[in-house]
Amino acid sequence: MTIQFEPTHWLPSSTVAALSACAIALSAPVMAQEAYPSTDETLDWTIAFGPGGGNDIMARTIIDILTKYDLYPGDVSAENRAGGSGAVGWGYLYGQDGDPYGISTTSGSFVTTPLQADTPWQPEDFTPVALLATDDLVLVVNGDSEIQNIDEFIAMAKAEPMNIGGTGTVNVDFIVPTLFAEKAGFEFDYVSFNSMADQTTALLSGALDAMVGNPGEILGLIDAGELRPLVFSGQSTPDALGDTPTMGDVGFDIGVSMPRGLILPPNVPEAAQEWWIGTMQKVVDTPEWAEYIASNTLTPTVIYGEDFRTFLGQTKTNFESVLKSVGAIE
Amino acid sequence: MDIFSDLIMGLSIAITPINLVYLLLGAAIGMIVGVIPGFGPSAGLAILLPMTFGMDPIGAIMLLAAIYYGAMYGGTITSILLNTPGESATVASTFDGFPLAKNGRAGPALVMQAVASFVGGTVGVILITLLAPMFAQVSRSFGPPEYFLLALMGMLTLIVMIGENWRLGIISALIGFALGTVGVDLETGQGRYTFGSAELIGGIYFIPIAIGLFGLGELFYAFYQGLHRFGTGGIVNYENEDRFWPTRMDWISTRMTMARNSVLGFVVGVIPGAGATIASLMAYSTERSLSKTPENFGKGEMAGLVAPETANNAASSGAMIPLLTLGIPGSASTAVLLAAFLLWGLRPGPLFMEQNPELAWGLIASMYLGNMALLTISIFAIPLFVQIIKVPYRILGPTVIVVCALGTFSVNASFIELYIMFAAGIVGFFMRLYGFSAAALVLALVLGPLAEEALRQTLTISRGSFMIFVERPASVWIILVTLMLVVMLPLLNRIGKKAQMVKKLDAG
Known part of the structure; x- marks a missing residue:
């Protein structure tokens, strides 16, 4: 039995942030003259959320893979700069303009937080490295429900509008069923919850007709037959969901998902961007990465560089238009 | 019996030396985190979670769970000694805990x-x-209508x-x-009084407000009274070591309080989402309604401390039920435990205990x-800990x-939360x-958003009809219990008082 004991993992994030802020202040003037990446520079990895969350786990998985396969020559220091739904951490990265030794991982809030708050940055401002995976949603009904599959669901919903639960409104949970319903031609009432736990309880209690959510947290309930998966929003269904069709399979592909990717600060030299694209191509080929994708039921969707910037822009536009049409944002 | 063989199997796992070390370590960390x-x-x-990545899951879950319920023990210590709740579930413990310490009964209060x-x-x-399995059914019968009624019931305690x-x-x-x-x-996604600040998207958190109102407010008040000019002690008196142990009266008068609030908590x-904070607040007010001496509550009544303390610990055990039987976390802490399971x-889910008996029963x-x-x-x-209050106030105050x-x-790592804490102070x-009543403010801050969100969810689901509250069995039950509390308790009190008066008259 081994116990991993890394100081940066258990120190309060603020302490680490404060300590590392000093270190950065001292080392900043020394800019890389030689080839990127220089072993003299410590890679300053910003995690825009607290320890234990989805973003944190992804960042630490990538760092573990980089270390294990010796893909990054220098030291890597990972800091949780949490706060304001990612605004603090990505704001910090935005401030590292042009510095190729700043890096961060993205998640859904990377697109939604700028829509909700006055952040100085937009998702397209950063130097994109790669989209590595997407968080997609599964539509489920209670295991007792008479609805057996998505066709029956659509038919029932057309006859009488149903309610669908999800987490938050400025969120993919609201966008996905809205776009799907538009394409499939049914109407529904969206019921917004604070957390996956709240909406799952509501569905089990029989109050909700259906809900959308990340499959990872509810696989246990699906296995036990308490919840019945109907349709999956990603490009391919994870193995754990069996033969559940994708929205594309049933003819109503919506093309929206939450991007999990890697970004550098704005205006980073192209050489650094190219180096990271090359490195990430190796990372996604490792068995560790495959295991991460499987255990978190993510959809492996990999695109690199400027295509990722385009993807971010499209996702943002999609979100904006749906949210504006319902009046959630101005 | 099946349960006992499971439990003994669990014990045999829990009792291995290395697991005992993890357990004690977790308990100690929990105390500190709570304090x-x-x-x-x-x-x-959340911060300790990454440390457990390389560990054996059974030892790790024992460690994490011990931190979780250990915090309930530690959190009360500052509630009693400094009127500063260590965490949200121990806010109610300040109501009578601190007056007890003020009256020179810090030792007995801490023991109790x-x-x-x-x-x-x-x-x-x-x-x-x-x-x-029986309580798993309770966990799964709560939807938005029930949460709204629960919040209403909580508001009665206001x-x-x-x-x-x-x-x-x-x-x-x-x-x-x-x-x-x-x-x-929650429903429309529009910001309310967030002024474009990303840090206010999630709303105003309860704990900086509670620390400010209770802890800092009390400190500022003590400075206002000029306590920093006195040598030691000041806010609370504690001189006699022989008053360390609770009196017989303390034990006898709180026996039933413990029994009642263990079950209530x-x-x-x-119930997922209700949790230890609501349990402790409800326990406090229920106990006060049931008490023969409600006028002593808030002035240092032992039952007023024992009730929320019993309830918040019982609730932290109760929150394990939805986690273990459904894979649904009932609170922020159990959400981290769920994340650990997934890692x-x-x-986690209904088959969890069957598929992982060693882990589940080892944990229990x-x-x-x-x-x-x-x-x-x-x-x-x-x-x-009692030494804390012997520190001269001019040193203790700033340190706190x-x-x-x-x-x-x-x-x-939010400066806005710091500003909120000082403003609340x-x-x-x-x-x-x-x-003014800081307790009422805090309770309203907890229940207000819960009630609002649950009511709006309920009415979206029912398409505006209030009939949904009487169509669901769980809702009907809550309504009946609430009515019973509203009608029966005052009635009982009145009868009790009359009986006492009659007794007095008879005696006179």
Whole structure:
């Protein structure tokens, strides 16, 4: 039995942030003259959320893979700069303009937080490295429900509008069923919850007709037959969901998902961007990465560089238009 | 019996030396995490989670769970000694805990809270062991209509909290409700009073407000009274070592309180999302309504401390039920435990206990041992903690302010939360000065958003019809219990008082 004991993992994030802020202040003037990446520079990895969350786990998985396969020559220091739904951490990265030794991982809030708050940055401002995976949603009904599959669901919903639960409104949970319903031609009432736990309880209690959510947290309930998966929003269904069709399979592909990717600060030299694209191509080929994708039921969707910037822009536009049409944002 | 063979199997796993070390380590960390104001179990768990990656899951879950329920023991210590809740579930413990310390009974108060915590925690684990499948049914019968009714029931307890000056009490509660409206509107997604700030998207958190209003407010008030000019002590008196142990009266008068609130706390804990904070507040007000001497509550009544303490520990056990039987986390802390299960590649859900009997029963067995360990640690640590109040006030006061600030800041690294805490401190001082009810404000801040969100969800689901509240069996039950509390309790009180008067007349 081994116990991993890394100081940066258990120190309060603020302490680490404060300590590392000093270190950065001292080392900043020394800019890389030689080839990127220089072993003299410590890679300053910003995690825009607290320890234990989805973003944190992804960042630490990538760092573990980089270390294990010796893909990054220098030291890597990972800091949780949490706060304001990612605004603090990505704001910090935005401030590292042009510095190729700043890096961060993205998640859904990377697109939604700028829509909700006055952040100085937009998702397209950063130097994109790669989209590595997407968080997609599964539509489920209670295991007792008479609805057996998505066709029956659509038919029932057309006859009488149903309610669908999800987490938050400025969120993919609201966008996905809205776009799907538009394409499939049914109407529904969206019921917004604070957390996956709240909406799952509501569905089990029989109050909700259906809900959308990340499959990872509810696989246990699906296995036990308490919840019945109907349709999956990603490009391919994870193995754990069996033969559940994708929205594309049933003819109503919506093309929206939450991007999990890697970004550098704005205006980073192209050489650094190219180096990271090359490195990430190796990372996604490792068995560790495959295991991460499987255990978190993510959809492996990999695109690199400027295509990722385009993807971010499209996702943002999609979100904006749906949210504006319902009046959630101005 | 099947259950006992499972439990003995669990015990045999929990009792291996290395697992015992993890358990004790977790209990000790939990105490410390609980003692630091603002820094609650969920933050402590999240930070320690990465440390457990390389560990054996059984040892790791025992460690993490011990931190979680250990925090309930530690959190009360500062509630009693400094009027500063260590975490949100111990806010209610300040109501009578601090007056007890002020009256020179800090020692007995600390001992009683440790015992109450132990009773609550242990009764909770016994109920998990025997009746987990039954309570799983309770967990899954709660939807938005039930949460709304539960919040309404909680608001009835506001009437108890409002205090003697009802006008000021109502104003306090309204301020709490108003603060509860800040944040992104759950239904429409529009920001309410967020002023474009990303840090206010999630609303105003409860704990900086509670620390400010209770802890800092009390400190500022003590400075206002000039206590820093006195040598030692000041806010609370504690001289006599022989008054360390509770009196016989303390034990006898709180027996039933412990029994009642163990069950109440557990049941509230079983409901996902309600949790230890609501359980402790409900326990306090229920106990006060049932008491023969409600006028002593808030002035140092032992039952007023024992009730919330028993309930919050029982609730933290109860919250294990939805986690273990459905894979649904009932609170921020159990959400971290769920994340841990997922990280280890386990699949929480209805089949979890069947598929992972060693882990589930090892955890349950460890909770018996953990509570015993925590009781022992608490009793030995009390004389140490009591030293805190012997520190001269001019040193203690500023130290507490720094610790509160660090604790609050370390959770989300948010400066806005620090400002909120200090602002609440100043408001708390004036509330104290003019007789407003900080308890009512805090309760309104907890219940307001819960009630609003649940009502709007309910009405979206029912398409605007209020009939949904009488169509669901669980809702009907809650309505009946509430009515019983509203009608029966005052009636019983009146009959009780009449009987006493008759007795007095007879005697006279």
